Amino acid sequence: MPTLVVNQGALGDLLLSLPALRLLHQAKGEFTLAANPYLGLFLKHAGEVSSVIPSNASAFSELYIGTIPPLLQYFDDIWWFTRRRGLVPDVFLKPNDKWSSQVVFTVDEGPSRTNCALFQFHQVKNMLGMDDAILEDFLYPMSFSRVIEERNLFHLAVHPGSGSRKKCWPLDRFFQTIRAVINSYGEGNVLLILGPAEADMADEIKRFAQEQGGRLLYMEQQDLLLVAQTLGQTRYFLGNDSGISHLATWCGARSTILFGPTEAGLWSPPLPDTNIIESPARCSPCGPAYRRCQDVHCMEEIQVPQVSSLLRDSMRDM
Secondary structure: OOEEEEEEOOOHHHHHHHHHHHHHHHHHOOEEEEOHHHHHOOOHHHOOOOEEOOOOOOHHHHHHHOOHHOOOOOOOOEEEEOHHHHHHOOOHHHOOOOEEEEEEOOOOOOOOOOHHHHHHHHHHHHHHHOOOOOHHHHHHOOOOOOOOHHOOOEEEEOOOOOOOHHHOOOHHHHHHHHHHHHHOOOOOOOOEEOOOHHHHHHHHHHHHHOOOOOOOOEEEOOOOOHHHHHHHEEEEEEEEOHHHHHHHHHOOOOEEEEEOOHHHHOOOOOOOOOOEEEOOOOOOOHHHHHOOOOOOHHHHHHHHHHHHHHHHHHHOOO
16 A cells, blocks of 8 residues: 655754654655755755655645646555645545545644643554554664764754744854853854755854854855754754754754744754753744734843753763
């Protein structure tokens, strides 16, 4: 029974689905992932899936007008990961003797607000009837991860950006924290990771790097595969609630992640060795309302001493 798994999430969303995808792989064997083509190919390189098709292909647009193109007629077992049922084509929501179809909701929007990774895992576990499956058994690092003795490329990687600027800690506070770490921890280099969303930070970061006497390097808009390979050889990580922060945890870096408007309990990576710092702002977290917020100060209320202290403690413990 050829299986198709559809997951059109961004990087962080897709990685929150990873334990559920691994459980599906254990139960079904090989399956085809339909996803953002860039992210789908990345997971294939990582060895997480064996084949991918782009979910933005014409085959998928035809689904929403009720037509099933030949490419998708090959599959008779469909798993659709989605935030809302209304985003699934109607044709897959109707009983049919030609295929089985399952909908996995990616976000718990009920009162329990279960972590996204656990929420998806439990749904798939119940649908498969695998009562003995335990989330922790599926939280092993991705193939890019190296043992601690081989993590000598960078001591600390920092990603100061996010998909939304409202989720970002002020850049100057990242700089202060990096200085504190460099001054108190005498060995190892620091890497700053910049993606397309951080293009407006590049000049300021380059100036800051030049002031650190060769102790700070930056990686600007590099391929995701190279970023993952680099994180897999880096010991520690600091970042905001972002896809790169999720990737760092799956690559085995001991990570410190800052949350302001978004719910850490809902969106944080499920892996161990992940330290979460939440904003003390009274209005935090505000959830999706942050997109309408005109006075986003929650990230500014996270203080440098708290972050640098936790980061140094993490470094001493490992």
